[in-house]
Amino acid sequence: MSDLAVTRAGSGHGRTALVLAVASLLLYIVGGFTLGGIFWVLGPLVGLAAITLGLAARRNGGGREATIAIVLAAVPVLWFAAFMIVAALD
DSSP: OOOOGOOOOOOSHHHHHHHHHHHIIIIIIHHHHHHHHHHHHHHHHHHHHHHHHHHHHTTOOOOOHHHHHHHHHHHHHHHHHHHHHHHHHH
């Protein structure tokens, strides 16, 4: 068998983290701005899960999907943290 036919089978954690990161953005931005309530907290929690899974995927050799997931998931998490800091200072 040729070397060209052999592909590396990954665990899929990078893609799962990417799906969670997109879901986190949708929950936070779409759900939070239109519906409010629990979506302001649910988005960053899903984002933390995406960051954790993305970091685990990167540690196990994950590629571009894991990196994109970490960056996308950081948006709602950092946004929420900034809102909490401003609320605490107010």
